[in-house]
Amino acid sequence: MNTPRPILPLVKLALVACALSGVGGCGYSRHSALTHTLDSPHTPSPAPVWPRNYTQDLPTLRASLYHEYTPEAPKAPPTAEDRPPGSLVFGVVDVGEPLGQGWVTYSLLTPLDPPPPGGAPALMTTEGFSSASISYAAWRERPQVLDTILAKPADRPAEEVRADIGLLTASAPFRMRFYLTRPRSPSRGVVLYQWGLSGQRFEESLVKALADDGWTVLAHGGLSWRRPGALTVTPERGSAAARISAAAFATDRPVGSKPVPATAEEQALWAETAARLAAADFDDALGQYALATQAAYEYVRRHHPQLVGERLVLVGSSFGAIMSPTLAALIGERLDAAVLIGGGANFLEIAGDEWMDYYYSRVRGYSSINLRVPARLRAQVAGHYLNHSTLDPYHTAVHLRGVPTLMLHASWDRIVPWRTGDVLWERAGRPERWVGAFGHLWMFLTLSRRADDIASWIDAACPRGSPAASGVPRAPDGSLARYDLPP
Numbered sequence: 001m002n003t004p005r006p007i008l009p010l011v012k013l014a015l016v017a018c019a020l021s022g023v024g025g026c027g028y029s030r031h032s033a034l035t036h037t038l039d040s041p042h043t044p045s046p047a048p049v050w051p052r053n054y055t056q057d058l059p060t061l062r063a064s065l066y067h068e069y070t071p072e073a074p075k076a077p078p079t080a081e082d083r084p085p086g087s088l089v090f091g092v093v094d095v096g097e098p099l100g101q102g103w104v105t106y107s108l109l110t111p112l113d114p115p116p117p118g119g120a121p122a123l124m125t126t127e128g129f130s131s132a133s134i135s136y137a138a139w140r141e142r143p144q145v146l147d148t149i150l151a152k153p154a155d156r157p158a159e160e161v162r163a164d165i166g167l168l169t170a171s172a173p174f175r176m177r178f179y180l181t182r183p184r185s186p187s188r189g190v191v192l193y194q195w196g197l198s199g200q201r202f203e204e205s206l207v208k209a210l211a212d213d214g215w216t217v218l219a220h221g222g223l224s225w226r227r228p229g230a231l232t233v234t235p236e237r238g239s240a241a242a243r244i245s246a247a248a249f250a251t252d253r254p255v256g257s258k259p260v261p262a263t264a265e266e267q268a269l270w271a272e273t274a275a276r277l278a279a280a281d282f283d284d285a286l287g288q289y290a291l292a293t294q295a296a297y298e299y300v301r302r303h304h305p306q307l308v309g310e311r312l313v314l315v316g317s318s319f320g321a322i323m324s325p326t327l328a329a330l331i332g333e334r335l336d337a338a339v340l341i342g343g344g345a346n347f348l349e350i351a352g353d354e355w356m357d358y359y360y361s362r363v364r365g366y367s368s369i370n371l372r373v374p375a376r377l378r379a380q381v382a383g384h385y386l387n388h389s390t391l392d393p394y395h396t397a398v399h400l401r402g403v404p405t406l407m408l409h410a411s412w413d414r415i416v417p418w419r420t421g422d423v424l425w426e427r428a429g430r431p432e433r434w435v436g437a438f439g440h441l442w443m444f445l446t447l448s449r450r451a452d453d454i455a456s457w458i459d460a461a462c463p464r465g466s467p468a469a470s471g472v473p474r475a476p477d478g479s480l481a482r483y484d485l486p487p
Contacts, residue, residue: 282347312334
């Protein structure tokens with residue numbers, strides 16, 4: 001009689017094996033770029049069509065307040081008798097001005113008098129310096145609040161101007177905020193960093209590694225985007241009064257008092273119209289994102305020229321990696337290198353079935369997900385979407401060809417499906433790729449272990465002293481002495 005083996009030791013052994021495989025799973029197999037002729041079929045990429053924003057009559061607003069160097073609240077300039085020995089008094093100028101396809105706001109600090117001997121921090125000058133964060137706002141049409149602001153006199157109290165700046169910004173359907181992380185040494189150039197949706201939690205180690213390596217990192221602090229209100233389609237059949245249960249998505253054409261099954265031709269028409277709606281919305285989001293980042297970079301060039309350096313690098317993670325190829329298309333030949341971590345092509349496919357269902361429901365007059373795309377049509381919706389989009393990474397990835405590019409992919413990725421990552425790699429010209437046998441979350445949970453490797457790859461792609469693609473000149477003396485905030 002055979003004695004059964006105890007099950008508990010086997011369970012423990014399995015758990016240990018899983019743990020060991022998880023620890024080992026943070027490694028990547030590294031594949032060099034493939035330089036041979038692409039042998040897979042490629043759909044020609046259309047020329048990018050960028051969003052057209054309202055930019056006329058946007059004012060330049062300046063609100064000047066006063067405070068000492070480290071106050072918590074603005075106040076009137078102190079008299080000479082009240083001023084501590086060696087202190088500085090600064091004017092805080094809140095500025096809103098048109099830039100690119102939108103409007104940026106930032107703060108400018110200017111000393112009100114020459115610094116006393118020994119009283120000025122090393123990086124401050126009497127010329128003033130700009131803040132390390134800006135806000136960007138964009139409108140698709142003239143904001144109503146603008147009429148009220150333009151009608152006011154130019155010489156107004158500072159608090160009123162600040163309120164107008166906030167009111168005008170809040171009215172924008174698209175808003176982003178950007179932050180600068182400065183290196184401690186003279187800047188080699190700028191890294192345009194595109195966070196994933198989880199933000200800094202898993203990626204700050206990479207930003208730190210880049211800053212430690214001499215890069216100025218310009219990263220956004222999140223975005224606010226409202227869907228274009230004009231993008232609606234009136235159903236050709238049926239009406240709001242004739243809507244039916246979501247469970248009966250296949251019986252969507254009312255006849256008399258009873259619904260009858262919609263024809264295959266009708267469903268196909270609705271599916272293509274849904275794809276067209278999705279392409280319009282997604283292209284607006286992709287384009288607005290790229291235009292905002294371009295404006296933020298131009299702000300750095302204007303107000304922090306000592307940080308611009310000689311190089312321009314693009315790094316995107318997850319959601320940011322999906323947005324990055326479109327930004328690369330806008331930057332053009334100025335881009336010196338790119339790193340995309342966990343990205344993919346065909347944004348609608350990545351967004352998932354719920355987004356397809358949402359647009360399919362909109363075609364039939366619903367404002368939420370009330371209908372479902374028939375399973376046999378889902379692939380067609382994804383294909384139609386690409387036919388109508390011009391800014392999806394599927395199309396804009398071709399602008400990375402010829403740019404030193406590194407892609408990191410997880411072969412078990414189900415959040416940004418691995419197959420969409422393969423498509424992105426193909427469309428970008430099969431650049432160097434690191435592939436890990438794990439999923440999307442584990443890739444970012446262990447990203448800190450690869451931060452130095454990624455920074456080293458950028459070093460090799462942008463060696464010091466070599467000609468830069470960006471052609472951005474350094475400050476005349478290459479120093480950090482102009483318009484810089486202390487760390």
